[in-house]
Amino acid sequence: MAVTRKEVAAMAGVSVATVSYVINNTKKVTPEVRERVLKAAEHLNYHPNLVAKGLVTKETKHVAVLTDNIQNPHYGRILRGVQHVAEQEGYIVSVLSTNYSPKQTITELLSRNMDGIILALCFYVNHDFAAVLNVPMSYEDENLYTDYRQAIFDIVKTLKELGHTRIAYLSGFSNTVGHVRYFHLMDALAYYGLTPYEELIIPGDGYSDEAAGYNAADRLLETTRDFTAVLALNDMMAIGAMRRFWEEGLRIPDDISLVGCDGIKTTAFTTPPLSTIQCHAFHLGEALMSRLIAKIHQEEDDPPLPVKTIEAEFVQRESVGKAPR
Amino acid sequence: MAVTRKEVAAMAGVSVATVSYVINNTKKVTPEVRERVLKAAEHLNYHPNLVAKGLVTKETKHVAVLTDNIQNPHYGRILRGVQHVAEQEGYIVSVLSTNYSPKQTITELLSRNMDGIILALCFYVNHDFAAVLNVPMSYEDENLYTDYRQAIFDIVKTLKELGHTRIAYLSGFSNTVGHVRYFHLMDALAYYGLTPYEELIIPGDGYSDEAAGYNAADRLLETTRDFTAVLALNDMMAIGAMRRFWEEGLRIPDDISLVGCDGIKTTAFTTPPLSTIQCHAFHLGEALMSRLIAKIHQEEDDPPLPVKTIEAEFVQRESVGKAPR
DNA sequence: TTGTATGCGTTATCAA
DNA sequence: TTGATAACGCATACAA
Numbered sequence: 001m002a003v004t005r006k007e008v009a010a011m012a013g014v015s016v017a018t019v020s021y022v023i024n025n026t027k028k029v030t031p032e033v034r035e036r037v038l039k040a041a042e043h044l045n046y047h048p049n050l051v052a053k054g055l056v057t058k059e060t061k062h063v064a065v066l067t068d069n070i071q072n073p074h075y076g077r078i079l080r081g082v083q084h085v086a087e088q089e090g091y092i093v094s095v096l097s098t099n100y101s102p103k104q105t106i107t108e109l110l111s112r113n114m115d116g117i118i119l120a121l122c123f124y125v126n127h128d129f130a131a132v133l134n135v136p137m138s139y140e141d142e143n144l145y146t147d148y149r150q151a152i153f154d155i156v157k158t159l160k161e162l163g164h165t166r167i168a169y170l171s172g173f174s175n176t177v178g179h180v181r182y183f184h185l186m187d188a189l190a191y192y193g194l195t196p197y198e199e200l201i202i203p204g205d206g207y208s209d210e211a212a213g214y215n216a217a218d219r220l221l222e223t224t225r226d227f228t229a230v231l232a233l234n235d236m237m238a239i240g241a242m243r244r245f246w247e248e249g250l251r252i253p254d255d256i257s258l259v260g261c262d263g264i265k266t267t268a269f270t271t272p273p274l275s276t277i278q279c280h281a282f283h284l285g286e287a288l289m290s291r292l293i294a295k296i297h298q299e300e301d302d303p304p305l306p307v308k309t310i311e312a313e314f315v316q317r318e319s320v321g322k323a324p325r
Numbered sequence: 326m327a328v329t330r331k332e333v334a335a336m337a338g339v340s341v342a343t344v345s346y347v348i349n350n351t352k353k354v355t356p357e358v359r360e361r362v363l364k365a366a367e368h369l370n371y372h373p374n375l376v377a378k379g380l381v382t383k384e385t386k387h388v389a390v391l392t393d394n395i396q397n398p399h400y401g402r403i404l405r406g407v408q409h410v411a412e413q414e415g416y417i418v419s420v421l422s423t424n425y426s427p428k429q430t431i432t433e434l435l436s437r438n439m440d441g442i443i444l445a446l447c448f449y450v451n452h453d454f455a456a457v458l459n460v461p462m463s464y465e466d467e468n469l470y471t472d473y474r475q476a477i478f479d480i481v482k483t484l485k486e487l488g489h490t491r492i493a494y495l496s497g498f499s500n501t502v503g504h505v506r507y508f509h510l511m512d513a514l515a516y517y518g519l520t521p522y523e524e525l526i527i528p529g530d531g532y533s534d535e536a537a538g539y540n541a542a543d544r545l546l547e548t549t550r551d552f553t554a555v556l557a558l559n560d561m562m563a564i565g566a567m568r569r570f571w572e573e574g575l576r577i578p579d580d581i582s583l584v585g586c587d588g589i590k591t592t593a594f595t596t597p598p599l600s601t602i603q604c605h606a607f608h609l610g611e612a613l614m615s616r617l618i619a620k621i622h623q624e625e626d627d628p629p630l631p632v633k634t635i636e637a638e639f640v641q642r643e644s645v646g647k648a649p650r
Numbered sequence: 651t652t653g654t655a656t657g658c659g660t661t662a663t664c665a666a
Numbered sequence: 667t668t669g670a671t672a673a674c675g676c677a678t679a680c681a682a
Contacts, residue, residue, distance in 0.1 A: 002435065004675060015653045020677060027678095030651065047435040051379050052675035056658045060376060062419075071401040071590075080395055083422055092433060094387075094419045097408055108417060110327065110372040210594040236591070243594040265396070266561070269535040269568040271596045329659055340669045345661065353667065377659035380674045 003044045011040040023048060054113060061091045063292060064109055065118045066098050072209075072236065074262040074281050078120050081285020089293055091115070109133060116292045120285075138292035146284055147309040148261070149184045151277040154314040155231065155259055156188035163323035164229040164257060165194055170216040170241055172204035172233035181261070185231065199223050208233055213240025221248060228256060228323045235260035235267050235276055242270065242319070253321030263315060272318035279312045328369045336365040348373060379438060386416045388617060389434055390443045391423050396534070397561065399587040399606050403445050406610020414618055416440070434458060441617045445610075463617035471609055472634040473586070474509045476602040479639040480556065480584055481513035488648035489554040489582060490519055495541040495566060497529035497558035506586070510556065524548050533558055538565025546573060553581060553648045560585035560592050560601055567595065567644075578646030588640060597643035604637045 005023075009016045014033060021027040022037045029037075040046075054060035065082060067075055079095065086093045094114075096105050109117065110133070119139035140146065159167060167189065173179055182201075189196045202216045202223075213232055217240065220227070232238035238260030245256055252258050252272060260267060263278035287308055294305055330348075334341045339358060346352040347362045354362075365371075379385035390407060392400060404420065411418045419439075421430050434442065435458070444464035465471065484492060492514065498504055507526075514521045527541045527548075538557055542565065545552070557563035563585030570581055577583050577597055585592060588603035612633055619630055 002438075002675095006675080016676085017654075017678080018652060021652080024677080028651065033652080047432055049380075049438065049675050050436045051376055051385060051438050052658090053677075054376050054658095055374075055380055055660090055675080056677050058658085070404055071398050073396050073398055073401075076396040076398075076401065079420070080422065083420070087429065092419050092421075092437060094417050095404070095408070096417075097405065104412065107372055111375045112417060113327075113374065113376050210590050214594065239591060239594050243596065243598075246596055265535050266564060266591060269539065269564050271568065271571055273568075327659095331659080341660085342662085342669055342671095343667090346668080349661085351661090355667065358668085374659050377674090378661075380659080380676090381661045383674085 002049065003046050004049070005046070008037065008040045008044055008046050011044060012036040058113065059296075060113045060115055062112060062114050063091055063093050063116045063118065063289075064114050065093055065095050065120055066105065067095060067120050068098055070095060070097060072234075073264045073266070074234065074279070075120060077281035078285040078288070081282040081287075082118060082120075082289040083285075084282070085286045085289035085293070089289075091289075091293070093118075093289075106133060109135065116296050118288050118292055120288065136292060136295035136298075138288045138295060140284075140288075143305060143307045144287055144291055145309060146279050146312050148181050148277060148312050149187075151312045151314040152181065152184040152231075153188045153191065155275075155277075156185070156192050156194065158314070158316060158320065159229045159257060159323075160192050160194060162257065162321065165323075166197060166200060166227040166229070167194065168200035168202065168220055168227045168230045170202050170204070170213060170220070170230060170232040170237055172206075172208035172212055172216070172237055174203055174206050179233075181233070197227075200227050204233070204237075209236045210240035210243070213237030213242075214244045215240075217241035217244035229258070229320075230256055231259050231261075233261060235262045235264045235274060238274055238276070239266065239270060242274070252319050255324055257320040257323070259314075259320060263312075267315075268317070270319075275317045275320045276315050277312050278315045280310050284310045327374065328371050329374070330371070333362065333365045333369055333371050336369060337361040383438065384621075385438045385440055387437060387439050388416055388418050388441045388443065388614075389437075389439050390418055390420050390445055391430065392420065392445050393423055395420065395422055397559075397587075398589045398591070399559065399604070400445060402589075402606035403610040403613070406607040406612075407443060407445075407614040408610075409607070410611050410614040410618070414614075416614075416618070418443075418614075431458065434460065441621050443613050443617055445613065461617060461620035461623075463613045463620060465609075465613075468630060468632045469612055469616055470505075470634060471604050471637050473506050473602060473637050474512075476637045476639040477506065477509040477556075478513045478516065480600075480602075481510070481517050481519065483639070483641060483645065484554045484582060484648075485517050485519060487582065487646065490648075491522060491525060491552040491554070492519065493525035493527065493545055493552045493555045495527050495529070495538060495545070495555060495557040495562055497531075497533035497537055497541070497562055499528055499531055504558075506558070522552075525552050529558070529562075534561045535565035535568070538562030538567075539569045540565075542566035542569035554583070554645075555581060556584050556586075558586060560587045560589045560599060563599055563601070564591065564595060567599070577644050580649055582645040582648070584639075584645060588637075592640075593642070595644075600642045600645045601640050602637050603640045605635050609635045 005016050005019045009019045021029050022034045116136040202220050260274050260276040263276045267274040267276045330341050330344045334344045347354050347359045441461040527545050585601040588601045592599040592601045
């Protein structure tokens with residue numbers, strides 16, 4: 001089997017405790033002994049057993065990321081950010097999809113003594129899990145979030161300057177109002193003196209992929225053709241909508257200006273290239289993990305964690321142009 | 326802290342061993358005692374500590390998925406398949422990106438007593454890891470793989486019937502020849518009596534995203550314009566190439582027919598919709614995980630695991646059309 | 651500065 | 667059918 005501390009101790013001619021001391025840098029050890037231990041460990045290719053360690057310290061250095069939709073490239077970027085920090089700090093991360101059985105997921109989390117949880121792109125589970133689990137959690141909240149506000153204001157400003165007045169929104173959520181980007185959009189419309197037409201707000205079916213965007217655009221076209229610009233919840237939906245408009249003979253940007261959100265790589269390569277809100281998903285992932293680690297080690301009377309926002313910028317590409325007529 | 330077996334035992338008025346027996350169904354227990362234990366466990370909301378269990382059984386029920394490129398949606402589908410069977414079988418999966426430090430990755434794997442490893446979409450690490458780690462591994466090999474052969478033959482057949490004779494290939498790998506799909510393409514060209522023009526085989530730079538496809542198309546155009554059809558290593562590269570051709574004033578499918586590979590969702594929504602090889606990535610993920618579990622429990626003299634292939638189909642969409650002239 | 655001994659929550663061996 | 671109890675590999679209080 002794997003080599004244990006005992007064998008290292010034997011080879012170095014010290015006790016097992018001493019090996020711990022030097023491996024963990026937890027007590028003063030004479031340099032000469034330290035050297036012997038290190039050499040023995042190296043020679044035997046010793047790797048501390050984190051399972052055993054976790055059992056006694058109650059810290060498994062293992063965290064979970066819960067997610068609905070691992071297929072969205074935007075997630076992938078967040079996850080990479082999470083992993084980047086995790087790796088540096090000696091944590092390992094497991095991805096759990098909440099799709100299957102939330103109950104089983106909770107069991108898993110409890111049984112494994114996970115040190116913490118990151119909720120990424122799970123819009124509905126937060127409360128459920130927070131109630132049941134007594135574990136540090138990290139997710140986008142008022143203290144750490146991507147700030148879309150400026151970008152959305154920039155979009156509306158740009159669209160207005162190009163002559164657009166009737167701007168549609170493809171939401172993705174069945175509960176249209178339940179999302180912060182929607183509020184920013186409403187605020188921006190008001191700020192620039194544009195009317196928010198109710199029939200141009202298209203609720204979704206809970207999905208947010210290309211097909212959802214296609215369908216949302218379809219519903220929009222069924223309702224009215226009196227719009228010249230469209231914002232989509234995310235880039236995938238925008239790509240789906242783009243397809244639907246094309247099929248309808250509507251050209252982008254000649255007939256319709258279109259803007260997505262997230263800034264996935266594909267946006268730069270669509271026909272025409274898709275305007276979007278460039279999110280720094282990698283940074284968000286890093287921040288989520290950093291914050292989780294901070295929470296894990298947070299003492300009762302520590303000061304609260306500082307607020308952090310991740311910036312997002314409007315990236316204008318060819319999918320946005322002058323309003324027709 | 327969390328409730329342990331001891332407390333369940335106390336409440337049920339039995340020994341800790343008995344609790345184990347009923348929780349794990351590992352020994353005969355009188356129904357009445359069994360009932361008491363179950364009730365106590367339920368009442369205390371007891372969850373077995375898998376960390377402790379892992380320490381004694383040497384089975385952590387924890388596996389790792391190593392990957393280069395977590396951003397590829399195709400990879401997300403594989404991962405979902407992996408997770409699906411993992412969840413059913415009580416395993417948890419951690420995703421490690423090999424990008425950072427392979428050495429650290431190995432340490433991680435060893436320290437955590439992982440039961441096994443899945444290599445997905447890492448093209449270069451297999452040998453390194455196989456040599457160092459003495460752990461069951463699962464990856465696409467001659468016993469389990471996606472079979473592109475028929476699909477590639479179908480593509481070439483279709484292209485030939487449409488009058489294409491000069492077919493380019495955007496490889497993505499710097500070592501062009503090192504990939505099975507390339508061989509299938511060569512075989513298919515030979516089978517249908519088409520000439521494989523060397524200048525139409527474009528090696529890559531090791532990347533395989535949209536930008537890589539864009540660049541590969543760029544290099545192809547620099548070399549020659551004497552081609553009417555293009556196969557790309559994957560869909561993302563095809564999307565990038567599509568963009569490059571568009572910029573050049575070349576229209577798809579009028580001037581060039583284009584085919585990707587993987588069948589990511591976006592392909593159905595590009596302009597024009599992209600022909601591709603539809604892979605069943607979810608099934609592949611399931612198969613990889615099933616096979617890993619089989620390997621974990623495989624005894625010395627067990628029969629070898631059966632060979633399994635995952636089918637892949639050519640999906641023809643508007644990006645393929647008649648050869649010009 | 652170093653070693654001894656105990657416990658972490660579980661499984662498994664052996665008695666009862 | 668059940669119950670003590672010794673591991674598992676490690677951290678740590680305490681002793682030397």
